[in-house]
Structures are given as structure tokens and as C-alpha cells.
Amino acid sequence: MNSWNEGYFTDSTYTYGYYRELSPNFLRWCLTLKGFAVPESSDDDCHCELGIGQGVSANIHAASSTGKFFGTDFNPAHAANAQELAAASGADAKFFEDSFEEFAERDDLPKFDTISFHGIWSWISNENRQHMLNIVRRHLKSGGIVYNSYNCLPGWAPAAPLRELLKLHDSYHVGGGIDNRVKAALNFVEEMIAAKPAYAEKVPSFAQSFDGLKKHDTHYIAHEYFNDNWILPYFKDVVEMFAANKLDFAMTALPVETFAKVGLSDDAWAFLEKIDEPILREQIRDYFINRQFRKDLFVRGARRISVTEAYEKILGTRYVLTKPAADVPLKITTSVAEVNLTEEIYRPLLEFLQEDNFRPKPFTEYLRRHPEKKPQELVEAATFLVDANQILPCQNDAVVKRVKKSCDKLNAYLCERSKYREEISFLASPLTGMGVAVNRVKQIYLALSKAGEKSAERLAAAVWDIMSRQGTRLVFEGKKLESPEENLKLLTTEAETFLSKELPVFKALQL
Ligand SMILES: C[S@@+](CC[C@H](N)C(=O)[O-])C[C@H]1O[C@@H](n2cnc3c(N)ncnc32)[C@H](O)[C@@H]1O
Known part of the structure; x- marks a missing residue:
């Protein structure tokens, strides 16, 4: 039991996941796609991640992006791992062991271009959410970007009692290692469902959620379900808290949602189209897609660019394939729905990207070769393919050159460490500013x-x-x-x- 953990589960360390939504290059690309003004990356950039966990994403981004990186996690084992990775890459990164409250009070921090937090908001106390907002209020640049992900309603409503059950069981069965505690709580719920409680019969997704949950790693389950704090906000509640700190909701970090109709039936779209107010429309969309987890992007002082400018920037960006063109399926799984790609449009485009040993290329090069193609069609192609991780947007050559050495050093360290430990299954790509599985x-x-x-x-x-x-x-x-x-x-x-x-x-x- 720890006294510094403020109700956050710290009896085991967190998993070694990687999330591209924390990559400054990815965030900028998403916002450009949606028609927001975003400054080009520069050596003066400063980025910050709060609650870095093991620091895998933070270090991959620190090594593969320009500028300085800052981050914090109050779990000393997490901070130590993050610092070890930073020492290996030699990137300009400072990772602290501060709580959010302590970090908010620091007077040695710069103004940040991005502040990101993934998998934190729903699992901490109100006071800690306020400390995070204080950090944003005090340290985000004008025009800066904030990424926040969280469990939300209405999608979580039927399964919320599942979390309550696991936590309840754990609070009455203190002791044993984390594996035992998680297994005991899972067995308890399994037996309970077998005894057919009326709730499970009335709400079939309860048992389905439990079946999905059982497949997860015990450490993940403990961090997700054994915390003292667990809130399920509606999107609108979060928007209001951010608005009070001068942040405008911009978009979700799910590129396909730029094409608003993806994942919705014709009836659903007809209903949503009638709603003029964007926040209300976004909230109602969560009902239509039964959203459980949101990945929101906010901007401090969002500014719009024209559609033509956004298209030019998206088509002028270089893209790289993440697998051989022939292995990209024509039915791709995007973050919202499965999308059937038209063979005549996509196959030649994918083959173009494979030419010259996968040399990254802008879609403007493809347009020059095929002037009959419509720019909008290619923007849509970039959106679907990036969303489904089949291609990725690249950084410019000058940036790639500057970050290559730190990526090489981090990757060499990770490959060597993998000889002994099966922990980190990602490497840093200087080309994309993102991690690769x-x-x-x-x-x-x-x-x-x-x-x-x-x-x-x-x-x-x-x-x-x-x-x-x-x-x-x-x-x-x-x-x-x-x-x-x-x-x-x-x-x-x-x-x-x-x-x-x-x-x-x-x-x-x-x-
Ligand atoms: C669910 S994990 C997510 C980690 C990382 N963002 C990721 O997605 O891999 C939440 C992290 O927040 C940290 N954390 C929770 N409350 C905190 C607080 N008050 N101050 C600093 N870190 C905190 C935890 O130690 C944990 O590493």
C-alpha cells in the first residue's frame, strides 16, 4: 500500500504500450486535415505528456520529434524507466517523478506546444483533474494543442456495474499478489454471471463486456478497474471543463471522423445533419455509435484555414506504407467502422507508394501523374489509410535528419534490451515521428x-x-x-x- 498514490492503483506497474495519438506529428496532421491552422514543427517546440506510464510513447516521440520533451508520472518505477530510455536516446527530454499537483507548481517549465494525456482523465480524482487543467492553463502556448482520452457515457453505461463488482470484490479480499487479486475478482464475476443475475439477463452486453475483459493482461485490468477514482463523463461535461480553461474542442483524434458520415447509417446521418450546434451533434453522435472511449483534441484559440489550403497541405505531405502494397486489404478496419476501398482507386495509389523501395511520396506527385484524379478523392484516401495505419504521414527531410541519431540510439537500446526482456514491442521512426510495432x-x-x-x-x-x-x-x-x-x-x-x-x-x- 502506498501513501503517495492519491487513490491511483500503484500495486503493480503499468504496461509498456505505445499510442500514436501522443505524437506531435500525428496531432498536427489530424488538425490540418480538419482545417485548423497548426504551426510547422521547429527546434523551439516544447511538448509535454502527463502521466507517462512507462514512458514508451513519450520517449519514442522525444527521440523522433524536434524540440524538447517534458513529462511526469508520480510512480517512481515509471519515472525511472522513462529516464533510462531518455538517457539511451540522448534526446532533449526531462521526465519527472512529480504528481500533477507538484508539476503544476513547478516554475522551471517552458510554454508547451502540445500537452497530452492518455488513459488518465477517468481514473483520477476531481482535484487531480483540476491540477491537470491548471498545468494546461498555465503552460500551454496560445494556439497550443491538448489531447485527452477518457472512458465516457453513454457507451459505458451498461458495463459500469462490472467495474463496481470487480472493485467491490477486491476491497473485501485484501492480500495476495496482483495476479491473484485480479483472478479472484474475475472468478467471482464469472460464477456470478453463471448464476444468472437479472441484470445480466436484461443487459446482455454486461456478460459480453466481461468476456472481452477476461482477455486483457492482469496489470491492465488492475489499472483500469482497481482505482479508487473512476468517472464516466459525457463529452459535453469535458468540453465545459476545457472551455473554462480557454480550450476549444477541435475534433477527435480519429481521422475518419473528419468524414462525418463514416460509421453511421443513412437515418443516423440524416438526424445528425439537422443539428447545427457542433457540440450537441458530437454528443449525439456518441449515442449513435455507442461510444465508450473518447480521444479528444482541443486547441487554445482554434483558427481555421480554408479547405483548399488544408487539401494542399494534406496532399503535399509525404506518406509511407507500413506494409507491402499487396498486403493492404481492400476492406480496412478504421477506428470507427470497416471501410471497403475501391480497387481502381486504391491499388494504383498503393503501388505508387511502394515504388523506389517504398520512398515516401506526397500525393501531389501522384496528382501530377494523374491530373484526372480529384484532390478530394485523394484526401479521402489519405484519411482512410492513415486512420487504418496502412500508411503514415511523414516529417520533412530536415526534421528526419535532425532526429535520426536519437532514434537510432533508442532503437539500438530497445533491440538489445529485448534480448533479455519481452517488454517494449515498438521502435521509433524518425521518418514519421511515431512508433512502429x-x-x-x-x-x-x-x-x-x-x-x-x-x-x-x-x-x-x-x-x-x-x-x-x-x-x-x-x-x-x-x-x-x-x-x-x-x-x-x-x-x-x-x-x-x-x-x-x-x-x-x-x-x-x-x-
Ligand atoms: C493508465 S496509466 C497511462 C499511462 C500512459 N499514459 C499510457 O497510456 O501508457 C496512468 C498513469 O498516470 C499516472 N498517474 C496517476 N495519477 C497521477 C498523479 N496524480 N500524478 C502523476 N501521475 C499520475 C500513473 O502512475 C500511471 O502511470
Whole structure:
């Protein structure tokens, strides 16, 4: 039990996730798409993340963006990990062990271009939310951006009693390690649902939410469900708190929602279109899509640019594929809905992006080759493909050059660390200013191939050597592979795919 935790669950450390919504390059791209004025990145930029957790996102962004990075997390183990990563990259980053209250009182902080917080707002006390707003009020530049994500109503309404149950069970069964506590609470709810409570019968999504929850990691479940504080605001409540601190709601960090109709039926869209007031429309949209989690972008003094200017900027941005063109499905899963891409429009565009070894290219280059294409169609293509993470917007060459060294150092450190620990499955791309998912085995392959190794068999043997010494085994289709032959066979197949498909993309992303 800790006394510094202000009701936040700190009996275990948080997971090592990565979130691109915390990337300054991604945030700027989203706002430009929606027609907001955003300053170009520069060496004078200052960015801040509050509640950095293990600091994976914060460090990837500190290494791959220009300017200075600041962040804080009151959990000393989190702050220590973040500081270790920063020392490895050599990026201009300062990560503190301050609580939000302490951070708000610092007088050695600059004015920030972006202040981001992911997965915090719903799980802290009112006082702490106010401390975060004080930081924003005091330290955000005019025109600065704030990103905030949180659990919301109405989507959470049916499953809110599930959280109450888990927390209730835990509060009566003190003791044991975190795994036991989570498992005991899950077993309790499982048995309870089997006994058919009327609530579960009346609200079928209750049991469905529980089934979804069981698949998560115990540390994630503990952080999500075992906190003292847990609020479920409506969007409008959050907008009001931010407005009182001079922040205008701009958009969600979900690019497809720029095309307002995506994910909605014709009836729903016809209803929403009649609502002139944007905040009301956004709130009602949450009912139509039954939204449980919001990713909101606010701007201090939002300024509009013209549609033509926004289109020119979006089409003038370079894009890079995140996989070979042939592997991009024509039915893509965006953050809101599945979207069917038109083959005649998308295949040639994806093949264009693959040309010259995946060289990043602006869509204006494609338009010059195909003057018959409509700019709006290409803006839409960029939106769907970026949303579904099939392509990513790139930083300009001068920025890439400046951040390359810190990314190389961070990536080398992460690949080396992955030999011993399966924790961080992301590397930093200087090209995009974002993280790229690269699992432990692929990180080791990448490090070896950078050192000149080209044979799939030797890559597999090197990984197997590490795994067998540590007593770890691969799992294939849910089954643990026990014999060396089975493990080596799977590793060799993975190494072949790595060399033929992933390595060319990783090279393009400058990993
Ligand atoms: C759910 S985690 C999210 C971490 C990270 N943003 C991510 O998404 O991976 C919330 C983090 O906020 C930190 N935190 C909670 N309350 C805090 C406070 N009052 N001051 C500083 N950090 C806090 C916790 O230690 C934890 O690492």
C-alpha cells in the first residue's frame, strides 16, 4: 500500500504500450486535415505528456520529434524507466517523478506546444483533474494543442456495474499478489454471471463486456478497474471543463471522423445533419455509435484555414506504407467502422507508394501523374489509410535528419534490451515521428540484419540460442512449441517473412 498514490492503483506497474495519438506529428496532421491552422514543427517546440506510464510513447516521440520533451508520472518505477530510455536516446527530454499537483507548481517549465494525456482523465480524482487543467492553463502556448482520452457515457453505461463488482470484490479480499487479486475478482464475476443475475439477463452486453475483459493482461485490468477514482463523463461535461480553461474542442483524434458520415447509417446521418450546434451533434453522435472511449483534441484559440489550403497541405505531405502494397486489404478496419476501398482507386495509389523501395511520396506527385484524379478523392484516401495505419504521414527531410541519431540510439537500446526482456514491442521512426510495432523476435532480427546478417536460418538460430538459454518457447496457434526443431522451424519461417516483407518497410521507416 502506498501513501503517495492519491487513490491511483500503484500495486503493480503499468504496461509498456505505445499510442500514436501522443505524437506531435500525428496531432498536427489530424488538425490540418480538419482545417485548423497548426504551426510547422521547429527546434523551439516544447511538448509535454502527463502521466507517462512507462514512458514508451513519450520517449519514442522525444527521440523522433524536434524540440524538447517534458513529462511526469508520480510512480517512481515509471519515472525511472522513462529516464533510462531518455538517457539511451540522448534526446532533449526531462521526465519527472512529480504528481500533477507538484508539476503544476513547478516554475522551471517552458510554454508547451502540445500537452497530452492518455488513459488518465477517468481514473483520477476531481482535484487531480483540476491540477491537470491548471498545468494546461498555465503552460500551454496560445494556439497550443491538448489531447485527452477518457472512458465516457453513454457507451459505458451498461458495463459500469462490472467495474463496481470487480472493485467491490477486491476491497473485501485484501492480500495476495496482483495476479491473484485480479483472478479472484474475475472468478467471482464469472460464477456470478453463471448464476444468472437479472441484470445480466436484461443487459446482455454486461456478460459480453466481461468476456472481452477476461482477455486483457492482469496489470491492465488492475489499472483500469482497481482505482479508487473512476468517472464516466459525457463529452459535453469535458468540453465545459476545457472551455473554462480557454480550450476549444477541435475534433477527435480519429481521422475518419473528419468524414462525418463514416460509421453511421443513412437515418443516423440524416438526424445528425439537422443539428447545427457542433457540440450537441458530437454528443449525439456518441449515442449513435455507442461510444465508450473518447480521444479528444482541443486547441487554445482554434483558427481555421480554408479547405483548399488544408487539401494542399494534406496532399503535399509525404506518406509511407507500413506494409507491402499487396498486403493492404481492400476492406480496412478504421477506428470507427470497416471501410471497403475501391480497387481502381486504391491499388494504383498503393503501388505508387511502394515504388523506389517504398520512398515516401506526397500525393501531389501522384496528382501530377494523374491530373484526372480529384484532390478530394485523394484526401479521402489519405484519411482512410492513415486512420487504418496502412500508411503514415511523414516529417520533412530536415526534421528526419535532425532526429535520426536519437532514434537510432533508442532503437539500438530497445533491440538489445529485448534480448533479455519481452517488454517494449515498438521502435521509433524518425521518418514519421511515431512508433512502429516490432515484436521482440523481430527486434533481434533487425539488429542482426543491420549488422549484416542476411540468412533466415542464421537469424532463426541466433534467436533460438537466446530463447533456449532463457528457457522460453514460441507459442503457435495457442500451443506451446516444446522441441527445438519446432521452434527453429517457426523462427525460420518468420525470419523469411521478415527479410522479404518487413525489412524493406522497416528500412523505409528508417528504423
Ligand atoms: C493508465 S496509466 C497511462 C499511462 C500512459 N499514459 C499510457 O497510456 O501508457 C496512468 C498513469 O498516470 C499516472 N498517474 C496517476 N495519477 C497521477 C498523479 N496524480 N500524478 C502523476 N501521475 C499520475 C500513473 O502512475 C500511471 O502511470
